[in-house]
Amino acid sequence: MTATGPATAPVTAALALGDDALVLSHRLGEWAGHAPVLEEEVALANIALDLLGQARVLLSLAGDEDELAYLREERSFRNLQLVEQPGGDFAHTIARQLYFSTYQHLLYAELAAGDGPFAPLAAKAVKEVAYHRDHAEQWTLRLGDGTEESHGRMHRACEALWKFTGEMFQPVQGLDIDWTRLDERWRESVEAVLRRATLPVPEGPRTGAWSAGAGRQGLHTEPFGRMLAELQHLHRSHPGATW
Amino acid sequence: MVTATALEAELLELAGAVPDPELPVLTLRELGVLRAVHVQGTDTVDVDLTPTYTGCPAIEAMSLDIERVLRSHGMREVTVRTVLAPAWSTDDITPEGRRKLREFGIAPPRVRDGSDPVPLSLGPTRTIATHAAADPDPVHCPHCGSADTELLSRFSSTACKALRRCLACREPFDHFKEL
Numbered sequence: 001m002t003a004t005g006p007a008t009a010p011v012t013a014a015l016a017l018g019d020d021a022l023v024l025s026h027r028l029g030e031w032a033g034h035a036p037v038l039e040e041e042v043a044l045a046n047i048a049l050d051l052l053g054q055a056r057v058l059l060s061l062a063g064d065e066d067e068l069a070y071l072r073e074e075r076s077f078r079n080l081q082l083v084e085q086p087g088g089d090f091a092h093t094i095a096r097q098l099y100f101s102t103y104q105h106l107l108y109a110e111l112a113a114g115d116g117p118f119a120p121l122a123a124k125a126v127k128e129v130a131y132h133r134d135h136a137e138q139w140t141l142r143l144g145d146g147t148e149e150s151h152g153r154m155h156r157a158c159e160a161l162w163k164f165t166g167e168m169f170q171p172v173q174g175l176d177i178d179w180t181r182l183d184e185r186w187r188e189s190v191e192a193v194l195r196r197a198t199l200p201v202p203e204g205p206r207t208g209a210w211s212a213g214a215g216r217q218g219l220h221t222e223p224f225g226r227m228l229a230e231l232q233h234l235h236r237s238h239p240g241a242t243w
Numbered sequence: 244m245v246t247a248t249a250l251e252a253e254l255l256e257l258a259g260a261v262p263d264p265e266l267p268v269l270t271l272r273e274l275g276v277l278r279a280v281h282v283q284g285t286d287t288v289d290v291d292l293t294p295t296y297t298g299c300p301a302i303e304a305m306s307l308d309i310e311r312v313l314r315s316h317g318m319r320e321v322t323v324r325t326v327l328a329p330a331w332s333t334d335d336i337t338p339e340g341r342r343k344l345r346e347f348g349i350a351p352p353r354v355r356d357g358s359d360p361v362p363l364s365l366g367p368t369r370t371i372a373t374h375a376a377a378d379p380d381p382v383h384c385p386h387c388g389s390a391d392t393e394l395l396s397r398f399s400s401t402a403c404k405a406l407r408r409c410l411a412c413r414e415p416f417d418h419f420k421e422l
Contacts, residue, residue, distance in 0.1 A: 039396035039406060046398035053298020057327070120328035124297055127330065127422050128402070135397050 009061035009117035010174025012078070015068070016216055017118070017172075018058030019079035022069055023224075024100060025051035026231050027087055036090055043135060044093070050128045057121050070235035074218075074225050081215040082164035084224040088157065091143055091150070095157035097136035102189050103168045103182075105129045110177055118175075137193050144197025151198065158194065159202050166206030170216055248282060255280040257312050258290055264304035265401060268347045271305060275335025278326055286319040293331045295422070296402045333422045345385045350392075350407065350418040353380050382418050384409035392416075 028048035035041035059065040082100060087093045108129055111122035143154040169183040191201045214220070234241060247255070258280060259272030271277045271292075278291035290309055294302045306323040313321045333352035336344075341351035381390040389411035397420075399406040404417040 039398075042400070042406075043396055043398035046402040049298040049300070049402055050296055051298070053294070053296060057297060120330070121297070124294075124327050124330035127332075128296055131397055131420070138397075 011062045013118070013172050013174035014058050014062035015078040018055050018062060018068070019077050020083050020100075020104070021051040021058060022055035023077070023079040023227070024083040024096075025049075025055060026227060027083065027085075028093070030087055031093065040090075047097075047132050047135065050125075050132070054121065054125045054128075058118075061117065066235070070232050074220055074228055076218060077220065077224070077228070078216055078218060079220075080164065080167050081221050081224075082161060082167065084215070084220060084227060085161065085164065086223050086227075088160075089153055091153035091157040092160065094136055094139045094143060095154065095161050097132065098140050098158075098190065098193065099161060099165050099168075101129055101133040101136050102186055105133045106182055106185055106189075107177065110182065111175070114176065116176065140193050140199070141197045144194070144199040154197070155199055158199055159204065162202035162204050162206060163208050167215055172216065247280070251280050251282050254282065254288060254290075254313055254316065254318070257316055258309045261305065261308045261312055264301045264308070266344070266347070266349070268343045269336075269340050271309075273337045273340030273343065275337065275340070276305070276331060286317060288313055288318045288321050290321065290323045291326045292323050293326050295331055297327075298402065331422070333419060336419075344419060348385050348416060349404070350382050350385045350416060352419045352421045353382070355421050382407060384412060384414065385416055386414045387412040 025048045028044045028051070031041060031044045033041070035044055055069075056065050059068045062068060080100075082096060085092075085096065105126060108122040108126040111118045112126050113119075140154065143150040145151070146154075165186075168186070169179045171177070171179050194201050255277065256272075259270055259277050261271050263269045263271060263274050266274075274295070276293050276295060278293055280291075281289045283289065290313070292302065292305060292309070302325065306325075309323050310321040332355065334355055336352065344351040382392050383390050384392050384407075387409060389409055391410040392407045393410060394405060395408050395415065396406040398404075399417050403419060403422065405420050406415060407418050408415045
């Protein structure tokens with residue numbers, strides 16, 4: 001697909017946003033055949049498809065989408081460490097969806113309101129992401145304010161992923177965003193959902209000491225290499241293979 | 244399209260008559276995804292097409308169908324360009340398109356007032372949406388017309404649809420979500 005867009009989109013920002021969408025799309029796609037119910041399998045696949053479409057447009061602003069997706073090494077990816085974490089149980093996937101879709105929705109709304117090179121894509125994607133956010137919020141409520149088992153799992157998931165949430169608000173070169181304000185609005189929104197869901201707001205640090213904001217600099221966690229191997233294997237074995 | 248020539252208007256009509264590959268009851272014109280046709284010279288044409296969802300895989304089939312139709316109408320070079328702005332909205336579906344969707348068994352999207360794309364309200368802790376009685380603009384069952392329907396899943400057979408069930412006739416149905 002060739003999307004018309006300004007050729008001057010800053011590459012760093014296009015890779016950051018595009019890699020977030022590509023990597024999370026792949027992680028959500030891993031649920032195919034494993035989701036708890038059929039409707040949820042379809043929902044996660046549809047969210048993954050939305051993200052893949054966004055990734056294609058964004059990566060095309062930075063270069064050749066296939067080369068960027070299939071032929072880059074791990075250290076060249078600029079995605080958040082949050083999106084590369086393995087899916088975990090369903091609660092982990094929902095906690096990640098809550099943290100990420102809230103961030104993406106707020107960020108795209110800001111970009112859509114401006115007149116920068118990402119405005120056309122953001123204006124379109126913000127409407128799609130609104131459904132992802134709604135999906136995550138409703139599931140957070142249902143699991144948090146559900147059974148003892150679902151509450152416990154959702155609580156553990158929110159705690160486990162909390163340390164990856166600080167990285168989202170590290171400034172990205174080329175994006176004119178008030179990141180401190182974005183972080184405040186994110187916290188307000190996520191905390192309101194957690195409270196409604198009877199879940200405690202995590203209190204731990206929002207970055208890991210050794211890896212603060214490292215995804216945007218190309219440093220990734222151990223599971224990412226294995227995920228990338230799976231994502232790139234076919235193309236590297238059979239260059240240019242098509243359906 | 245203010246300065247469209249007669250040929251451009253004719254090609255726009257031809258391209259607009261191409262059926263949607265996933266919802267063949269609708270044409271591309273009724274879906275509202277065909278933005279413009281620009282003729283360069285005598286037999287070269289650029290077509291502007293906008294996707295419903297950014298990741299909608301149907302757009303590639305649409306492009307191929309448009310190319311085929313316009314080539315068979317004497318155009319030698321057909322280029323279909325994907326344009327994102329202004330973003331497509333379900334309000335771009337024509338009234339005729341909405342009627343056809345309903346007849347096909349898909350509840351058409353409600354017309355938006357141009358405000359927030361999705362009401363982000365924290366509802367009950369079940370996936371069932373607010374009861375129909377409390378909703379001023381409920382989704383009607385395309386089979387029996389009842390306004391008493393419930394949400395089963397926000398995402399259905401494609402990203403653009405939600406899965407609902409009618410509480411009157413008990414039939415499940417797809418709802419083309421407002422975007």
